[in-house]
Amino acid sequence: MDRGLVAVIGGTGMNQWPGLEIEQRLEIETPYGLPSAALLDGRVYGTRAIFLARHGEGHKIPPHCINYRANLWALREAGVKQVVAIAAVGGIAPWFAPGDIAVPADLIDYTWGRAHTYSDGGAGAELHHVEFTEPYAPGLRRRLIAAADASSTPLAGEGVLAVTQGPRLETVAEIRRLAQDGCDMVGMTGMPEAALARELGLDYACLAVSVNWAAGVQGLGDIHAEIAQSIESGMAKVRAVLQQALP
Template identity: 65%
Template sequence: MTATLALIGGTGINRWPGLDVVQPHRLETPWGPPSGPLIEGRLGGQSVVFLARHGDGHKIPPHAINYRANIAALAALGITRVVAIAAVGGIAEWLAPGGLALPEDLIDYTTGREHSYSDGRPGAPLDHVEMTPAYDADLRADLRLAAAASGVTLCGEGVLGVTNGPRLETAAEIRRLQRDGCDMVGMTGMPEAALAREKGLAYACLAVSVNWGAGLKGGGSIHAEIEASIARGMTQVQALIAALISGAAATA
């Protein structure tokens, strides 16, 4: 397999449009099976791998995803760079529904998730990985260049707060996230980012704002807001990724 770049799709992108499938890889790992097959394919003439974080049909809730198996399977397949797409709620004024952000840092509010390969089992090394910076600087720089090349606007960078889900946050919780310095909130960014760091994978997140955080704006159906924002945001994500892949091909 020649692919070194993987795309992890979340809410709104369970399959990658335009991906010419070459082969699905069904891997087992010491931590169990990943969310689904790792789909090897060609996009813009280049080899990539796609993994649906929530499984086929978007059935696995955020807190029940086997993050360790997902990242371990990608590493075992020879992936070295991962772009994770995440649907988020906008907290900062600059991240309205439909907008894209490139988070530069994160705060983990999750509980009960298997969050490390250093789990005390026999043979597992004790690895205190460095999480500063939280995301790979070179991959983020490539994503900025791809956004400029594709005409896609990145609204900002900022801090992603990661909550357990699957329920949405209360208005008081969103106010707390604001006080903590979070610009957006999602449910899948951790332990995914930390596990990628443990496996030595360059990892970055593209965050798509699909709604305002609870209590900030509006007052209508939040689910209707999400539905209306997903298609617009994911269209931009696809254009940006196409530019990232073509740019990588140009410099290869």
Template identity: 55%
Template sequence: MIALIGGSGLTELDGLELSESLVVPTPYGDSSAPLLKGRYAGRDVLFLARHGHPHRIPPHQVNYRANLWALREAGACAVIAVNAVGGIHPAMGSGHLCVPHQLIDYTWGRASTFFDGELEHVTHIDFSHPYDESLRERLCQALHQCGQTFSARGVYACTQGPRLETAAEIIRLERDGCDIVGMTGMPEAALARELELPYACLALVVNPAAGKSTQLISMADIESELGRGMGRVRSVLAALLAAL
């Protein structure tokens, strides 16, 4: 069963034929919201609102470990994450969709591993390629099918938040090779890898990153872009699920 994690702008999955709302106990506390189990595009799915419903949990306080653990326990075999991001690369304008192939983690202080505490042995995971290539290819096929303009590659910079970045920080991220910037890509991707859950990201650019526009970043503009873009995201998710 595919799990869909919705970020900012996707706290509900319109069109989901809900069969069950699940509160799954985990060793790490409560997930951000109950897991919604149902049918979407003719497929059984799990849906989780990353920031809760209503949108209330900031990126640095999301219980990523509980979220991923609960999804696996509920039967998820793979995860598609939807992330709202800022655009750094000139191709990543507002409204653009990106399926990133790499990420750089700039967060700190987050509970970022299941291999913690009193362990019998140390465990390292191979994280050379943080996103599952097969899932990425399926996402790209769904984007093509829906006639969307998108980037099939990109480097996601994950920052701590909840504040937005300074213009100087964006210059640094660009120098590091980053194309988009968000606050929720990590440790989510690494935790999925630790649980052996194939994981891919569909990123919607909702604003130019700091210093990439002459205008100040407005939350009203971000919310407007989210409103315009999430309908396209849902159509892509439906096409992906229908093709599985």
């Protein structure tokens, strides 16, 4: 069955897609402005796919300033049906160590002030109360989990993703609260991205890479050194999963 064109949204640690043979750069103007960067339309692993650098070329756009509405709108305009979002996160649960990857099953949104819906009351805008019980498309999640198994890439688990405002990292007390809320990992870009995809009818799932222990979980070491050390091993696992999932 044709699943439709797949897009990968890359974040910290994956601002470009090694192996993607770019055939065209799509500069798409949307009613919400320009996306973070040109959509890179090409072929990878023998399959057509599109890549979007969430933080822009050069990784300069902070999480709270990303034009999420333009990003998802542009992907839909390019014919995308499924979106795999790559997210670098901090591990809260003891099972999610730096360098591990996971496929989140749920999320809690702690962000504020972001343009989080297309139903904004503007001229001609329709009001949609989208169903969001499962924020990630179950079929696409299963596909990523199966791809990890087929590529012998270990998945640490599933879990709940907390989405915070950023760009600063969290305090020990904030992480303690997130853990009490049931969160297993924390990132800054998962919302409103997931909800906007749902509003546009796009299947959306996340591959989360633990790049550090969240504040207070495993002491107070040099967090930036920890990120630098673990991010490449985690992204290598992401690429292995994508290689199996896309064809």
